[in-house]
Ligand SMILES: Nc1nc2c(ncn2[C@@H]2O[C@H](COP(=O)(O)OP(=O)(O)O)[C@@H](O)[C@H]2O)c(=O)[nH]1
C-alpha cells in the first residue's frame with residue numbers, strides 16, 4: 001500500500017495541531033489554553049484515490065511538527081522520506097509572514113520537492129482582518145498552491161482541498177516509482 005508522509009510545519013500557534021486533528025478526524029478539545037507540541041506527533045489515517053494503481057487505498061501519516069526552533073536539530077531527521085510538506089501560518093500575524101521564506105527554504109527548497117508536493121494553508125483565526133485575495137507572498141512562495149481556512153466559518157471546505165493536494169502527492173509518488181521501475185527494466 002502507498003504511504004504518504006506529510007509534514008505539517010510553520011510558526012508557533014498557527015494552528016498546525018488543530019488542523020492535523022481536524023483532517024484526521026482526531027477529536028480533541030479545540031480552544032482553551034494553548035498547549036505547544038513537543039517535538040512531533042504522528043497521526044495516521046487511510047484514504048482513497050482513483051489515480052493510483054493497485055487497490056487505491058493508501059495510508060496517510062501526518063507529522064505534526066513543533067514550530068519551536070529549540071527542536072530545529074531534529075528537523076532533518078523528520079524530513080527524511082517526506083512525500084509532502086504543508087506550511088501553516090496565520091496571515092494576521094506579521095512575524096508569521098516574515099518567517100514563511102525560512103520555512104520554505106528549510107523544508108521545501110533543500111528537499112527538492114516539486115510544487116505539487118507542497119501546500120500553504122493560511123489559517124484565519126476568528127476576527128481575521130486579512131482579505132483572502134490581498135495576501136501577497138514573496139516570489140518563492142507565489143508558485144505554491146495556497147488555501148485559506150477558517151475553523152469557525154467554513155471548517156469543512158478544507159477537506160476536499162486537502163484531498164486534492166493528497167491526490168497530487170500520490171500522483172507524483174506513483175510517477176517517480178514508475179520511472180524507477182522503468183530504469184530497472186531498461
Ligand atoms: N477559537 C479558535 N481557536 C483556535 C483556532 N485555531 C487554533 N486555535 C487555538 O490556537 C492555539 C494554537 O493552535 P495549535 O493548533 O495548537 O497551534 P500550533 O502551535 O501551530 O500547533 C490553540 O490554543 C487553539 O486552541 C480557531 O480557529 N479558533
Ligand SMILES: [Mg+2]
Pocket residue numbers: 016017018035036037064065066
Ligand atoms: Mg502544535
